[in-house]
Amino acid sequence: MRTRGGDRRAAILRAAAELFAARGFRSVSIEDLGRAVGTTGPALYRHFPGKEALLAEVLLDISERLLRQGTEHVAAHPDPNDALDALLRGHIAFALAEPALITVHDRELLHVPEEPRRKIRRLQRAYLEQWVDVLAAVRPTTPTPVLRTAVHATFGLLNSTPHSAGELDRDHLAELLFTMARTALLAAGK
Amino acid sequence: MRTRGGDRRAAILRAAAELFAARGFRSVSIEDLGRAVGTTGPALYRHFPGKEALLAEVLLDISERLLRQGTEHVAAHPDPNDALDALLRGHIAFALAEPALITVHDRELLHVPEEPRRKIRRLQRAYLEQWVDVLAAVRPTTPTPVLRTAVHATFGLLNSTPHSAGELDRDHLAELLFTMARTALLAAGK
DNA sequence: CGGTCCTGTTAATGCTCATTAACATCGGAG
DNA sequence: CTCCGATGTTAATGAGCATTAACAGGACCG
Numbered sequence: 001m002r003t004r005g006g007d008r009r010a011a012i013l014r015a016a017a018e019l020f021a022a023r024g025f026r027s028v029s030i031e032d033l034g035r036a037v038g039t040t041g042p043a044l045y046r047h048f049p050g051k052e053a054l055l056a057e058v059l060l061d062i063s064e065r066l067l068r069q070g071t072e073h074v075a076a077h078p079d080p081n082d083a084l085d086a087l088l089r090g091h092i093a094f095a096l097a098e099p100a101l102i103t104v105h106d107r108e109l110l111h112v113p114e115e116p117r118r119k120i121r122r123l124q125r126a127y128l129e130q131w132v133d134v135l136a137a138v139r140p141t142t143p144t145p146v147l148r149t150a151v152h153a154t155f156g157l158l159n160s161t162p163h164s165a166g167e168l169d170r171d172h173l174a175e176l177l178f179t180m181a182r183t184a185l186l187a188a189g190k
Numbered sequence: 191m192r193t194r195g196g197d198r199r200a201a202i203l204r205a206a207a208e209l210f211a212a213r214g215f216r217s218v219s220i221e222d223l224g225r226a227v228g229t230t231g232p233a234l235y236r237h238f239p240g241k242e243a244l245l246a247e248v249l250l251d252i253s254e255r256l257l258r259q260g261t262e263h264v265a266a267h268p269d270p271n272d273a274l275d276a277l278l279r280g281h282i283a284f285a286l287a288e289p290a291l292i293t294v295h296d297r298e299l300l301h302v303p304e305e306p307r308r309k310i311r312r313l314q315r316a317y318l319e320q321w322v323d324v325l326a327a328v329r330p331t332t333p334t335p336v337l338r339t340a341v342h343a344t345f346g347l348l349n350s351t352p353h354s355a356g357e358l359d360r361d362h363l364a365e366l367l368f369t370m371a372r373t374a375l376l377a378a379g380k
Numbered sequence: 381c382g383g384t385c386c387t388g389t390t391a392a393t394g395c396t397c398a399t400t401a402a403c404a405t406c407g408g409a410g
Numbered sequence: 411c412t413c414c415g416a417t418g419t420t421a422a423t424g425a426g427c428a429t430t431a432a433c434a435g436g437a438c439c440g
Binding site for chain 2: 386387388389390
């Protein structure tokens with residue numbers, strides 16, 4: 001029994017993110033995951049060493065994508081104000097496109113085993129430092145701890161997206177989040 | 191074996207919030223909860239009908255406290271600008287004082303059984319509507335769905351507190367959050 | 381005193397679930 | 411055509427854990 005694109009694996013990752021976001025890591029069984037991609041539970045072990053490793057890979061993937069996207073945006077915009085806007089729009093686009101990933105991302109890190117968790121944290125920290133560096137260029141007099149905290153808080157604001165079930169259409173929501181986040185971030189610098 | 195204050199029950203609720211916040215509902219066993227308050231696991235059943243009911247009570251308590259506090263603040267400030275500031279400061283104080291409660295509050299609702307969940311949601315919605323009403327008085331021309339979403343996003347910002355491990359001291363953090371949230375909220379109204 | 385409620389304790393009970401075993405099937409390489 | 415590796419399937423296995431049973435002591439009330 002072969003899949004056309006050859007990516008049962010990718011399908012599992014996608015389904016896992018969705019299910020973990022909706023019901024929480026511990027409440028999703030291996031059998032649930034198998035069923036979601038049209039196989040039985042144990043088939044999963046042909047693709048991943050175990051349930052926790054699967055979660056780790058989901059989180060690793062998210063963190064890497066965010067960091068890579070951030071790096072690209074920063075590189076593409078020499079002016080820090082432009083870079084900041086690009087970071088904001090990029091993060092918002094990601095959050096709107098992949099609410100499940102965003103949800104899992106800050107909810108389930110706790111269930112990842114020690115070693116991959118360290119790596120994920122490193123990536124998350126690197127992503128955050130990108131923001132801090134850009135922000136520091138815009139607000140040179142504000143102490144770094146303040147900037148770091150402000151960026152953290154901004155992530156909280158942006159990642160609230162999945163909880164705001166569609167009262168607004170995508171574009172208005174994106175615009176609203178952009179405005180709020182940008183003003184909040186700049187207000188943080190005194 | 192009697193407890194002096196007679197509140198084994200309250201101790202369990204406190205410990206549960208702490209443990210659920212740190213490790214997640216499903217990862218905390220009845221035995222863990224018992225041990226945390228100096229008894230064995232099953233003793234818990236003398237105070238709560240079960241683990242889910244215990245979680246429900248924790249969340250109910252939080253939601254009620256936030257709503258009550260909000261009501262008081264709104265009642266105490268006829269001017270909507272003052273009321274908004276009071277709501278902000280109140281929420282921030284709560285989040286800083288009880289990071290565990292805040293964490294559990296928006297992470298574990300999913301594990302609460304149907305019936306209490308409805309009640310908790312109603313309280314959360316009522317709390318949110320308090321903010322929306324006050325904000326609407328300050329920004330009369332902004333459509334309600336925008337205000338609602340903005341308040342949601344602001345909660346995301348404020349509740350990020352537990353994740354910002356102490357880079358800043360309490361007072362600076364509170365002030366920073368206040369400034370960011372206030373500007374974001376007001377910027378939302380065009 | 382004697383009984384009853386309250387709160388604990390330890391020892392079942394049963395279920396869910398991750399993981400592994402043992403056994404198919406199929407497609408492609410030779 | 412045949413063999414092998416990749417991928418599935420179903421049936422153990424075993425652990426963890428919520429919940430319940432059965433039993434005990436102490437406080438308070440009469």
